Amino acid sequence: MERFVSLFVTGVAQGAVFAVVALGFLLIYKATGVINFAQGDLVTLGTYIAIWAASDLEMPLLGAYAVAVAALFVVGVLIERFAYAPIRDRSIHVVVISTLGAALVIRAVIVLWRGTAPTRLRGPLGFEVVEVLGARIPKQNLLIIGVTAVCVAAVWLLFHRTQFGRQVRALAADRMAAQMQGIRVARMSMLTFGLAGGLSALAGVLIAPTRAVSIDLGFGPMLYAFAASILGGMGSIGGVVVGALAIGLVQQLGGGYISPDYAEVYPFVLMLLVIALRPQGVFGSEAGARL
Amino acid sequence: MPGSEVGTAPVAAEPAARPARGARPPVYRQRQLHGVAAVAVLVVALALGVDSAFSYGLLHSWLVYSIVGLGFYLVFSLSGQFAFSQGAFFGLGAYASVWASEGRSFAWGLAAAVALTALVALAFAALVVRSDHFYFAIATLAFSHIALIVFRELEWFTAPGGEIVGIPKPDLFGHRFATGQDLALFLGAFLVAALLLTALIERSPLRREAVAFRDNRQVAATVGVPVLRLRLGMFVLGSTYAGVAGCLFAHKSGFISTESFALELGIDIFLIVLLGGAGSMWGPVLGAAFVVWMPEQLRFVGEYRALIYGALLVVVVVAFPGGLVGLVEAVGRWLRRGRGPGRPVGTGGRA
Numbered sequence: 231m232e233r234f235v236s237l238f239v240t241g242v243a244q245g246a247v248f249a250v251v252a253l254g255f256l257l258i259y260k261a262t263g264v265i266n267f268a269q270g271d272l273v274t275l276g277t278y279i280a281i282w283a284a285s286d287l288e289m290p291l292l293g294a295y296a297v298a299v300a301a302l303f304v305v306g307v308l309i310e311r312f313a314y315a316p317i318r319d320r321s322i323h324v325v326v327i328s329t330l331g332a333a334l335v336i337r338a339v340i341v342l343w344r345g346t347a348p349t350r351l352r353g354p355l356g357f358e359v360v361e362v363l364g365a366r367i368p369k370q371n372l373l374i375i376g377v378t379a380v381c382v383a384a385v386w387l388l389f390h391r392t393q394f395g396r397q398v399r400a401l402a403a404d405r406m407a408a409q410m411q412g413i414r415v416a417r418m419s420m421l422t423f424g425l426a427g428g429l430s431a432l433a434g435v436l437i438a439p440t441r442a443v444s445i446d447l448g449f450g451p452m453l454y455a456f457a458a459s460i461l462g463g464m465g466s467i468g469g470v471v472v473g474a475l476a477i478g479l480v481q482q483l484g485g486g487y488i489s490p491d492y493a494e495v496y497p498f499v500l501m502l503l504v505i506a507l508r509p510q511g512v513f514g515s516e517a518g519a520r521l
Numbered sequence: 522m523p524g525s526e527v528g529t530a531p532v533a534a535e536p537a538a539r540p541a542r543g544a545r546p547p548v549y550r551q552r553q554l555h556g557v558a559a560v561a562v563l564v565v566a567l568a569l570g571v572d573s574a575f576s577y578g579l580l581h582s583w584l585v586y587s588i589v590g591l592g593f594y595l596v597f598s599l600s601g602q603f604a605f606s607q608g609a610f611f612g613l614g615a616y617a618s619v620w621a622s623e624g625r626s627f628a629w630g631l632a633a634a635v636a637l638t639a640l641v642a643l644a645f646a647a648l649v650v651r652s653d654h655f656y657f658a659i660a661t662l663a664f665s666h667i668a669l670i671v672f673r674e675l676e677w678f679t680a681p682g683g684e685i686v687g688i689p690k691p692d693l694f695g696h697r698f699a700t701g702q703d704l705a706l707f708l709g710a711f712l713v714a715a716l717l718l719t720a721l722i723e724r725s726p727l728r729r730e731a732v733a734f735r736d737n738r739q740v741a742a743t744v745g746v747p748v749l750r751l752r753l754g755m756f757v758l759g760s761t762y763a764g765v766a767g768c769l770f771a772h773k774s775g776f777i778s779t780e781s782f783a784l785e786l787g788i789d790i791f792l793i794v795l796l797g798g799a800g801s802m803w804g805p806v807l808g809a810a811f812v813v814w815m816p817e818q819l820r821f822v823g824e825y826r827a828l829i830y831g832a833l834l835v836v837v838v839v840a841f842p843g844g845l846v847g848l849v850e851a852v853g854r855w856l857r858r859g860r861g862p863g864r865p866v867g868t869g870g871r872a
Binding site for chain 2: 265312313316317320322323324326327328330331332333334335336337338339341342449453456457460491492494495498499501502505506509
């Protein structure tokens with residue numbers, strides 16, 4: 231039982247981080263119809279900026295987190311300006327390659343700036359644990375779950391209760407019609423890339439204290455966020471969040487009860503099955519048909 | 522040369538067509554088979570002319586990378602399928618070949634590499650056949666990730682940790698291609714065969730159908746292009762190219778590890794095709810030469826290499842979508858325009 235509780239909570243916490251990254255995908259996808267393949271390296275970059283602010287600038291931890299999120303908002307906007315805006319009207323393939331190139335540049339910059347040696351980022355709660363039903367749960371995991379819940383609620387409010395959210399949904403429903411109504415496409419795409427950048431940094435500082443930080447930190451979460459988006463059908467916030475939690479749980483429970491060697495594989499097997507059997511996503515309706 | 526035999530075949534088959542030469546499909550005027558013959562001559566010349574072990578190493582890499590690039594050209598450039606899986610199939614071919622040729626001849630390894638990559642590619646493509654663009658890209662990305670983990674964990678098939686050393690050089694009919702020159706000619710024969718097959722596709726209606734499918738899937742299906750067969754066929758063929766290249770890579774290097782097939786390989790494959798020019802079958806050959814030789818020329822950039830590659834990728838797709846081949850064609854057009862004063866200026870450049 232302890233084992234199950236421990237795996238379950240870890241799975242939910244990991245899934246929560248994937249959900250934060252996937253929300254970034256969702257925002258950009260709704261507003262522009264493309265996917266940013268640099269998202270994973272934005273997670274890594276945000277983490278390194280937080281480490282830099284906390285250790286080199288000796289800022290308090292939460293201040294360092296805020297610096298990382300703000301800096302990544304700017305980086306997100308820069309990516310939009312240099313790697314997406316010039317080719318907005320070209321084919322989807324060109325956009326994918328261009329964001330991939332941006333990802334390479336970010337990786338290279340991180341290596342030049344901080345080197346390749348693995349490092350660590352402290353969590354605000356250190357290594358404290360609580361006992362739940364006999365299982366020792368790191369408080370960081372509970373923090374991840376709490377922050378993600380707030381974050382998901384905030385994004386939901388942004389989507390459904392603000393002018394910005396209404397415009398994003400209008401773009402997702404019918405780009406041409408939305409443009410003719412005077413929605414400023416360029417500004418919307420800059421804003422969503424920026425917000426997605428900020429969300430990446432948040433995901434980075436949440437997940438970094440649970441593992442060693444290296445240049446590949448963001449790659450796994452990005453792949454799992456892709457898988458979560460596909461499970462959720464790239465449509466609704468709820469679908470993406472449930473998809474992300476499912477991915478986290480499959481990874482942890484599969485790794486715990488079947489074979490730890492292949493823990494990373496189970497979520498992708500689930501994703502490939504969803505693509506094969508229900509390409510519109512488990513919770514998707516017609517939204518996935520555009521992909 | 523095998524190139525010249527096939528080159529004469531269509532002419533011999535239709536002697537009556539000689540007077541109406543203009544009636545032959547315009548694609549034949551691109552002289553792809555002359556190009557293949559030229560590459561064959563170039564490979565032989567390089568194999569005989571080069572002398573240092575270092576230069577042979579570069580030559581071998583160029584030949585292998587050209588083959589994997591040609592495969593990606595079929596999958597990505599011709600049929601518009603955004604596949605991150607090319608590197609994984611390269612690895613699968615390498616491990617399959619080492620596994621099957623252990624204690625046996627290289628031919629067993631090659632056969633296993635071809636059979637296994639083709640089978641796995643077919644199974645994977647059939648599984649995700651309902652996905653479009655982004656889903657397909659993500660599925661192939663996940664596939665490569667799974668493949669790397671399997672290479673590392675499936676020890677009876679690969680080796681503990683996926684590291685294999687001391688792979689023997691390829692052999693054929695009892696002759697082992699152990700010297701740099703022999704190996705260059707051996708690998709060159711594979712490149713020429715791969716180019717020949719690609720050229721035949723370029724000259725057949727397959728190319729037209731693939732391009733139609735790439736540019737608009739619905740319309741292509743409506744006008745009767747066998748979309749499913751085409752999509753699966755091109756993916757399997759291109760992935761098999763990668764498998765063969767992987768098999769050659771393993772035997773030429775003598776050493777493989779999962780690192781050989783990680784993200785960097787995938788990026789090199791992208792660069793090979795995009796930098797060379799995604800619009801032409803010669804693009805991957807030029808692009809592979811660039812990716813192999815340029816780092817040696819640019820040693821002084823050292824640790825900035827990754828930065829330059831990433832920036833180059835963005836600049837090429839944004840500003841020079843034609844790649845190196847596009848650049849060559851533009852220069853050619855410009856030269857022709859300057860030379861022909863008798864021709865009307867406006868149409869001469871565009872024709």
